[in-house]
Amino acid sequence: MNGRLECNSIIKQYKDGRTALKSVTFDIKLSGIFALIGRNGAGKTTLVRILATELLPTSGMASLDGNDIIRDAKNVREIMAIVPQEARPIQWMTPRQTIISSLLWRGFGYGDSRKRADDVLDQFGLTGYKDKPNRFLSGGIKRKMLVATALASEARIIFLDEPTTGLDPISRKELWDVLNEQKKKRFIFLTTHYLEEAEALADSIGILENGELLAIGTMEELRSKVRYPYTVRVNGGMDLTSIAGVVIQENGGYQQIMTSKEEAYSISKRLIQNGVTFSISPVSLNDIFFFFAKRRVDGEKE
């Protein structure tokens, strides 16, 4: 009972020899929202499944609130719920039946389950769909319904593997509101490809790349790790090599560079003189993500 999620040198090598996690270590508070970001195949789902006691790590250990995920799996399972990445609701049930039966499985009584189901459907704006068989629902509604199923329970720890994939922008915002409300009472561990989502929702963020945790912390902590506070985005090819900073993205159309306040000021003067269009903004999670991803690649080259 320490209110923390501790993960110590977790390594996962699948049967086919592929190493999905290369010694992941971190320690965060079990409250608010934690977002894990990373590219396809980075190992997010693998880590979530290990922490949610679905998959055995090859080595290393982890604990939730002081309960070891292997030895005390029973205790951990008592307090959690998950929506796996590829979960789908059972076709022939309705949303209401889906939620009620999942609550019955968790040990709620029928009356209690019904009430909770109706409440959560209402909270998610799904009341209009509650009695339609799931197979008639659109992909996004199904996704929302599964998240609602997990949140209908009493679980204090919720794992959501890419909860907003496939949601339209408005639904995504609605789900953010629900999660922001829910995080007051419980810990939500989510994975996402949408960096703005992590930035908008998460109290702390982890960047996973190729099985390695590149960085972890609050948005402020991550910002301070990259040292440069500004990103300059320059349209068109201009030689930026003389500038003190890090080029984080380059392609035919534009270049993006992270730099200090002073450099940002002098570049903008030069760019204006040369009539090149550009923009300056404070470093975003997007920039931080590319910064760490690029540093890893550069590091490998050396």
Added chain:
Amino acid sequence: MVNAIYAMKNYPIMMVNAFVSPLAFLIVLTLVSRGALFGVAVIGGLIMALTSSGLSLQGDLVHFKVDFKLQDMVVSSPTTAFIYLFGMAISELIYYLPGIAVLLAMAFINLKFGLFPTLQVTGAMILMFVLATALGFMLSTHISDIMESWAVTGVVSILLSTIPPVYYPITYIPLPYRYAAYLSPTTYAAQIAQQAMGYIHFPQVTIDIDWIVLIGVSVVLLLISVKKTRWREI
């Protein structure tokens, strides 16, 4: 358990299937044997319904696990493997309940035998159900693809339901081949039931051995199932 009720409520065809499948064999056999084998077929139908509910549990669980990630969701929740197995087994049984009810009604109306044979038949049936269910559950946790599941169902159902003489007396099989039937636990259950009802007349020793084998095989398979169930993946 509610799953099955919801399924039948939303898909009435499942209810029809539940009635039809155990009855089809019964009708064919009764006609072919001109009524002589009616009793064997009724009891055979009951044993088969319970065995196949265990087998189809395997297929359904794989379907739920692969296509809906239900196993993942259940693992990461307070629901234990045993409760999951129990709930799903009962719900699988519910699918077969209509058929079982009809068969039971037929048995009560048409077959007359005493309390002790009834208990014997019931015992054999329950053992088969527990055995098939545990086996199906264990297998389902190892299978990662629905195609693989179909193949496994094919193999296991040949073993448990095609080879064994469930719908006709075992004495119908000529001797050297009869031994093949003894590979399947279902054969022992059927033999117990057929003897209890007086369709076959083996020495009591044979039946005692049947019980020992049936219980022994059940216990061994149950132990294997409990030990080998892959609840958390590796």
